[in-house]
Amino acid sequence: MKEVAIIGATGYTGAELLRLLANHDKVDVAYITSRKEDGKHVFKIHPHLKGIEKYKDLYFTGDIDKVDADLVFTATPHGASMDIVPDFIERGMKVIDLSGDYRFEDLSLYEKYYKIKHKGLPNVKIAYGLPELHREEIKEAQLVANPGCFPTGAILAVAPLVKEGIIEERIIFDSKTGVSGAGVNPTETTHFPNVNENINPYKITTHRHTPEIEKELKKLGKAKVSFTPHLAPITRGILTTAHTFLSKDVDREEIIKLYEKFYNNEIFVRVFSEEIPKLTWVRGTNFCDIGGFKIDEHGRLVVISAIDNLVKGASGQAIQNMNIMFGFDEKEGLFSVGLNP
Ligand SMILES: NC(=O)C1=CN([C@@H]2O[C@H](COP(=O)(O)OP(=O)(O)OC[C@H]3O[C@@H](n4cnc5c(N)ncnc54)[C@H](OP(=O)(O)O)[C@@H]3O)[C@@H](O)[C@H]2O)C=CC1
Numbered sequence: 252m253k254e255v256a257i258i259g260a261t262g263y264t265g266a267e268l269l270r271l272l273a274n275h276d277k278v279d280v281a282y283i284t285s286r287k288e289d290g291k292h293v294f295k296i297h298p299h300l301k302g303i304e305k306y307k308d309l310y311f312t313g314d315i316d317k318v319d320a321d322l323v324f325t326a327t328p329h330g331a332s333m334d335i336v337p338d339f340i341e342r343g344m345k346v347i348d349l350s351g352d353y354r355f356e357d358l359s360l361y362e363k364y365y366k367i368k369h370k371g372l373p374n375v376k377i378a379y380g381l382p383e384l385h386r387e388e389i390k391e392a393q394l395v396a397n398p399g400c401f402p403t404g405a406i407l408a409v410a411p412l413v414k415e416g417i418i419e420e421r422i423i424f425d426s427k428t429g430v431s432g433a434g435v436n437p438t439e440t441t442h443f444p445n446v447n448e449n450i451n452p453y454k455i456t457t458h459r460h461t462p463e464i465e466k467e468l469k470k471l472g473k474a475k476v477s478f479t480p481h482l483a484p485i486t487r488g489i490l491t492t493a494h495t496f497l498s499k500d501v502d503r504e505e506i507i508k509l510y511e512k513f514y515n516n517e518i519f520v521r522v523f524s525e526e527i528p529k530l531t532w533v534r535g536t537n538f539c540d541i542g543g544f545k546i547d548e549h550g551r552l553v554v555i556s557a558i559d560n561l562v563k564g565a566s567g568q569a570i571q572n573m574n575i576m577f578g579f580d581e582k583e584g585l586f587s588v589g590l591n592p
């Protein structure tokens with residue numbers, strides 16, 4: 252049995268780690284931290300976990316220095332993670348950081364989009380935690396930078412096309428996200444009357460996930476990314492519509508075959524040749540569903556992806572990465588089907 256700790260376990264991704272790890276047979280949760288709920292039982296803050304035997308003696312601690320585990324999940328905001336991760340690394344622990352702090356090799360790109368001065372990368376192996384593209388690096392890493400939620404759905408939607416070199420450089424992503432993507436603390440943007448019955452575009456041309464998507468796609472081929480997120484009146488899920496422009500003479504069947512081959516051994520990516528992915532198919536699951544593959548008369552190829560932002564977009568992917576780092580079966584604790592309808 253391995254022991255893990257969750258820093259920031261009062262938040263949404265921390266809670267989701269606890270929900271998913273309840274079904275994981277190879278790890279125990281040894282520590283959960285909170286700056287404000289020190290000493291409280293986990294069921295007090297997360298009543299939906301009540302009755303889970305493995306959590307019956309689990310209490311929040313406010314003292315991060317006490318944390319000692321085989322692996323630490325830092326489910327903390329960007330900026331906060333880089334204050335706490337180096338100490339765990341120095342103490343020899345593996346870390347999976349759910350924030351954006353360690354996703355960029357080029358720190359000037361991070362500083363430009365996050366508007367935060369970066370404190371530097373620890374001198375250990377760091378991997379970008381998208382298993383479908385970086386499995387071998389994740390196996391070797393001491394620190395895994397878990398991808399952003401939008402980048403997960405966007406990158407997986409077009410990776411086969413970029414790698415094959417059959418589309419133009421320009422790629423346009425239009426994404427709709429559930430409100431849980433904004434974290435546990437309510438704001439004016441997430442206030443019910445402002446979200447309900449609306450679809451609100453935000454951070455048009457400036458969202459920090461644009462350079463994250465682009466730098467990952469550039470590792471595969473040519474990519475210039477335009478990205479627009481929209482807040483939708485749903486709790487979970489990200490539906491991404493990717494507009495790409497074919498540069499080679501390929502038909503729909505060839506494209507579907509390319510995706511099926513690219514994701515052939517990937518348990519958590521499901522390619523649909525006919526159906527259009529739906530958020531309810533992936534809700535609560537670690538799947539990224541990909542479909543659409545429609546080509547218009549101008550050579551525009553439209554691909555759709557669907558993920559649950561809290562699972563494949565955050566905590567599920569973090570557990571998938573942990574499974575890879577520990578050499579466990581990659582789907583341990585993660586295999587479930589969607590809550591459809
Ligand atoms: N929500 C989502 O869908 C996704 C989120 N992410 C990223 O994952 C991380 C966590 O997100 P999420 O769970 O939604 O965020 P939340 O705001 O819901 O939770 C973050 C938690 O971190 C703790 N925290 C905040 N500041 C500090 C600090 N300085 N030191 C220690 N702990 C701190 C807080 O706990 P307390 O106040 O109790 O100490 C808080 O509950 C973020 O970086 C986010 O961008 C990534 C992908 C998807």
Ligand SMILES: CC(=O)N[C@@H](CCC(=O)OP(=O)(O)O)C(=O)O
Binds near residue numbers: 349430432482
């Ligand atoms: C709805 C909403 O606000 N979503 C967040 C995405 C959260 C996330 O995954 O981003 P990082 O892990 O990169 O911080 C946003 O657009 O900023």
